[in-house]
Amino acid sequence: xxxxxxxxPGQLVAALxxxxxxxxxxxxxxxxxxxxPDNHTLNVQIVLDLPKGRLDNLxxxxxxxxxxxxxxxxxxxxxxxxxxxxxxxxxxxxxDTFDQIDSTGFAEMTELVMSMPAVNERSSSRITIKAVxxxxxxxxxxxxxxxxxxxxxxxxxxxxxxx
Amino acid sequence: MKVALIxxxxxxxxxxxxxxxxxxxxxxxxxxxxxxxxxxxxxxxxITRVLAxxxxxxxxxxxxxxxxxxxxxxxxxxxxxxxxTNALSGEPAIGHIKAALNRKKHVVTSxxxxxxxxxxxxxxxxxxxxxxxxxxxxxxxxIPVMHTLEHGLAGNEILALYGVLNGTxxxxxxxxxxxxxxxxxALMEAREMGYAEADPTYDVQGIDAAIKLVILANTIxxxxxxxxxxxxxxxxxxxxxxxxxxxxxxxxxxxxxxxNPKKRLLRVSPRILDKNHPLVFxxxxxxxxxxxxxxxxxxxxxxxxxxxxxxxxxxGDLLYIRDRYVQRA
Ligand SMILES: NC(=O)c1ccc[n+]([C@@H]2O[C@H](COP(=O)([O-])OP(=O)(O)OC[C@H]3O[C@@H](n4cnc5c(N)ncnc54)[C@H](OP(=O)(O)O)[C@@H]3O)[C@@H](O)[C@H]2O)c1
Numbered sequence: 146x147x148x149x150x151x152x153x154p155g156q157l158v159a160a161l162x163x164x165x166x167x168x169x170x171x172x173x174x175x176x177x178x179x180x181x182p183d184n185h186t187l188n189v190q191i192v193l194d195l196p197k198g199r200l201d202n203l204x205x206x207x208x209x210x211x212x213x214x215x216x217x218x219x220x221x222x223x224x225x226x227x228x229x230x231x232x233x234x235x236x237x238x239x240x241d242t243f244d245q246i247d248s249t250g251f252a253e254m255t256e257l258v259m260s261m262p263a264v265n266e267r268s269s270s271r272i273t274i275k276a277v278x279x280x281x282x283x284x285x286x287x288x289x290x291x292x293x294x295x296x297x298x299x300x301x302x303x304x305x306x307x308x
Numbered sequence: 309m310k311v312a313l314i315x316x317x318x319x320x321x322x323x324x325x326x327x328x329x330x331x332x333x334x335x336x337x338x339x340x341x342x343x344x345x346x347x348x349x350x351x352x353x354x355i356t357r358v359l360a361x362x363x364x365x366x367x368x369x370x371x372x373x374x375x376x377x378x379x380x381x382x383x384x385x386x387x388x389x390x391x392x393t394n395a396l397s398g399e400p401a402i403g404h405i406k407a408a409l410n411r412k413k414h415v416v417t418s419x420x421x422x423x424x425x426x427x428x429x430x431x432x433x434x435x436x437x438x439x440x441x442x443x444x445x446x447x448x449x450x451i452p453v454m455h456t457l458e459h460g461l462a463g464n465e466i467l468a469l470y471g472v473l474n475g476t477x478x479x480x481x482x483x484x485x486x487x488x489x490x491x492x493x494a495l496m497e498a499r500e501m502g503y504a505e506a507d508p509t510y511d512v513q514g515i516d517a518a519i520k521l522v523i524l525a526n527t528i529x530x531x532x533x534x535x536x537x538x539x540x541x542x543x544x545x546x547x548x549x550x551x552x553x554x555x556x557x558x559x560x561x562x563x564x565x566x567x568n569p570k571k572r573l574l575r576v577s578p579r580i581l582d583k584n585h586p587l588v589f590x591x592x593x594x595x596x597x598x599x600x601x602x603x604x605x606x607x608x609x610x611x612x613x614x615x616x617x618x619x620x621x622x623x624g625d626l627l628y629i630r631d632r633y634v635q636r637a
Binding site: 227228229231258260262267268269270271299301302303304 | 549561585
């Protein structure tokens with residue numbers, strides 16, 4: 146589900162608390178990194194596992210906390226993919242790529258492991274992305290593919306079932 | 309059934325040896341040629357003698373005769389074309405195959421060049437002449453891919469396919485993963501084992517796998533794709549670190565060829581696969597997974613190259629032709 150809440154300390158914790166109260170299990174929390182500066186709210190996506198029939202209960206509890214629910218999508222899966230990038234990564238930097246992916250709001254880079262080879266050698270990195278849907282994953286991977294091409298990096302993707 | 313054999317290298321020798329050994333197959337060799345010489349005998353060639361001569365002198369027959377003479381004049385039902393693959397021109401094989409088809413002779417080949425470049429034209433020509441053109445050995449060596457598609461999976465719609473179609477790359481990746489070797493070290497090892505050519509470009513840049521993919525796609529979907537249509541990345545830029553990073557998450561890297569016409573996908577690229585994936589195995593083996601509407605997934609694994617292994621595919625094609633068209637033994 147996608148939530149909007151006041152961008153103030155304690156709000157996120159307050160929003161997460163009812164989930165455990167109704168017996169839910171939080172799988173992932175994705176922040177939108179730059180909150181809307183004008184109305185001081187924070188957008189958060191929460192992926193959770195909820196026992197049947199508890200959703201209405203949760204919605205009511207969240208409303209009591211002053212959290213606005215923007216969107217609820219049921220049976221959403223959490224997609225995770227790791228890719229490996231090979232090339233002169235050190236020279237090119239990565240933070241802008243992270244930002245591009247995070248700014249989609251639906252996918253996030255959750256891990257970056259980089260090997261440190263000898264000077265001037267190509268380095269290898271593993272990047273893990275999490276997304277709330279297959280389309281969002283595909284959008285994040287498309288960003289990575291574009292960046293890899295621009296920076297002459299070799300991107301190795303997982304093999305998924307073709308059909 | 310009478311057979312003429314053009315090319316007496318690794319594959320040609322394997323075919324000749326098996327024809328000599330398995331004399332109950334009803335396949336009689338009546339013509340043979342290498343690059344410098346040829347020999348014909350309508351009553352059947354003494355294969356052992358010809359192979360011994362080839363070994364000793366480098367020529368299998370008479371210097372005044374050529375492959376063209378055998379193709380045009382010998383008494384045979386099926387031509388086996390096993391000269392080297394030329395992926396740019398397809399020659400001399402295209403010329404050989406056309407000459408045989410024009411004489412209404414069946415053709416069996418392991419040569420990827422003519423099928424990838426002129427497959428459509430050659431298949432049409434064979435059809436017009438009422439003969440068979442078979443090329444089981446061009447893709448994945450001994451694995452009966454074409455027979456499976458044609459017979460075992462008859463009536464199925466093939467939705468997609470993906471596989472490991474180059475044993476040299478699979479060997480190199482296996483060694484990089486197991487020993488932490490660099491690409492260069494693993495390539496050197498592959499050369500020492502006789503798995504890689506002096507010029508490994510075709511293998512390691514994925515060209516060989518891409519040619520096989522083109523043959524498969526055209527055979528299954530008749531979609532006219534060409535080598536240039538394949539989105540291709542080789543394994544020569546992979547690092548030992550990349551394999552280690554994959555290993556850390558229970559995965560490894562393999563060179564995968566894949567085609568999916570609905571997704572307009574035709575690609576050869578190194579990919580991350582779970583170690584338990586059916587396409588992850590060690591050494592020089594090949595494998596192909598077919599996704600179909602009825603049978604769902606079928607994966608075939610086996611030897612993708614080798615003298616006798618490739619001969620197995622060629623003899624399978626010859627016997628198919630014998631049973632289907634040429635009832636005399
Ligand atoms: N090796 C494998 O495991 C394998 C597997 C699948 C498919 N294939 C394909 O099968 C074909 C044969 O492979 P191979 O490994 O046997 O090759 P090879 O060892 O290089 O042998 C090629 C043979 O063709 C002969 N030749 C060359 N030009 C000729 C011409 N113009 N006329 C007549 N004969 C000619 C050569 O004659 P000389 O003996 O006089 O040099 C040699 O005997 C290739 O197209 C290859 O891609 C090979």
